[in-house]
Amino acid sequence: MPKSPEHELMIELQDLIIGTETVAGFLSGLSIVAAGTISRSAGTPVECGVTLKRRRATKTVGGSSDRAILLDKIEQRIGQGPCIEALRIKSPVLLNDVRSDPRWPAYQEQLVAEDCLSVLGVPLELNEDSAAALNFFAQSPGVFTEATVRQAAGFADIAGGAVRLAVKVGTVQDAAQDLQAAMRSRTAIDLACGIIMAQNGCTQAEAMDILVKVSSHRNQKLRDVTEEMIVKISGVKPVTHFDGHQALP
Template sequence: MTNSPEHELLLELQDLIVGTGSVAEFLGGLSVSAASALSRSAGTAIECGVTLKHGRRTATVGGSTDRAVELDRIEQQVGDGPCIAALKVKQPVLLADVRTDPRWPDYQQRLIEEGVQSVLGVPLELSQGATAALNFFSPVTDAFSKAVIDEAVSFADVARNAVGLAVRVATAEDAADDLSAAMASRTAINLACGIIMGQNRCTQNEAMDILIKVSSHRNQKLRVVAEEIVTKVSGAGPTTYFDM
């Protein structure tokens, strides 16, 4: 049985998730596949940048070429354009001719300087409070016919789950890193307080006050002062259970 193009794309994206080390690297590979698919459909060279919005932060995180990344960043710098609009309205936004469309004059002037004549923004609805958009760039006007736009939407539909999975994995890894850092910091502070209590025969609250005063006097973070105290006494830095 022959696999459908959608199935082949899904397998390709799954391989990307496994074979890349970060969301940015994965989205870079995704943009290469997207640009290739639309170039075939449009019959002309298409470049693709990927914008990821997580919380209040919107940033370009990948591109089929270095130039595509820079083109996508122009829109972030200007603050508006088809890709950002697509994220807001949750549907494709077409800029068929940068020389005649009246919507984003500053952005379009920058595109003209870069030799870009038409742009298509296609959103990807994700979970975890994140959204993404594919930003396609063409050197010719009216490159994005209805058939090409349908191809872009179809690609986005297939890619959505893979992109969402990559974002969820990265979010979980970031949360684990934050938790590990917090635990390490708390371990160092607790150990330092214990040392101060033993040396000064004081209460835990009094030990914490001493630690805070030293931190303020040295203009160092509390965790750094605590780690120095533990290292000076034990000859080694503090270790959490999960570091062992």
Template sequence: MANNFVGDDAARHLQDLLLGTENVEDFLNRLAEFSAATLSHTTGAEVECGVTLQRRKRTMTVAGSSPRAVVLDRIEQSLGAGPCIEALRTKTVILLADVDTDSRWPDYQRQLAAHGCRSTLGVPLEIGEDAAAALNFFGADTGLFTEDIIAEASGFADLAGRALRLAVRIATVQSRAEDMHAAMEHRTSIDLACGVVMAQNRCSQDEAMAILTRVSSNRNQKLRDVAADVLRNVTGEEVRTHFDA
């Protein structure tokens, strides 16, 4: 065995992936590439990797180490059965050692064989209560996924799952921050438009808001868009609100 699939190097690389990616999709693709490269080095043979996501009992391919890995992973999703889906269901590593001798998923195995894939390994990742993911490894030969490789892949999956959970949390926080920033901008635009209506109609703030709301309802237009129209009519250009980053 060339090197340990689980260890400080893997942990450091996963940390680098988190720091070097801008979104979860990018992280998943780079995770698939790293997983495939590492296991290829460990087994001494080419291994490809797809990433399957499960939400509300539905599975989908979300990343791959190569276009071919995505195609191989999607075969299982289209059939709705196979080692990766079984790994997600049982939360255990599932091995398909030989597509010619295993009898569990004949349709799936025939399609894998047609694509030159002889063995697969499904490794589940824990990422949250309402979602799960799995690494789907594909080998062109049989006998690649030995007991030692399976044990090391399981340990790596624990590290990868932690990194993926953190990536999802970071993305969630960023999304919420962006939503809050947008809400603040919209609120400020509405308040500015209220001030314009108050000045034009010499009315109270409540009366100005009622006018804007009525226009929004009559036009079937969002209140923030009505406010933007009011400000555009006054200034002749788009009005942007500004907040410190």
């Protein structure tokens, strides 16, 4: 049975999540997929930038090209335009002809200078604290027809779920990295305590007290102090059992 375009898009976005290491990398890849999808619908080349909104601030986080990023940043710098308006009203906003639409004159003046004559902003729902939007750019006016706007909105509905998943994956990855760093720190401290206990015939609590005093005296982090001690004695940095498995093929 042939797959629907929506199903194929979902598979493509899932593969994109798996194939990128960061949320920013995923959003850049998403902008390329979005630009290709809407270019086919419009029958002319379209570029796409991605804007992320957290609380009240918006910023450009990716684009299908350097030019798309440049165009998206114009709107963020000026603070008004179809993408920001789409985030506010949670609905697509069309700037059909940059030369004649009166809504954002300062923004549109700069778009004309960059040879961009039509823009479409489409919001992506993420969560209560953040949202994102796709900002589509075309060199000709009237590129984004009603049918193209509907397709862009449908793309955003599917992409929104993928973005939420990517953010969750990124959060899990960050937590795993924090845990790994904590494990390395704990390993170094335990080894250093063992060295001091052997050298001074003291208890673990007394060894820890010595390390804390050295850390305070040197104004260094406890982990850095313990790693220096271990390197001085063994010639190599301490690794956890987890680190050792990470290095295996």
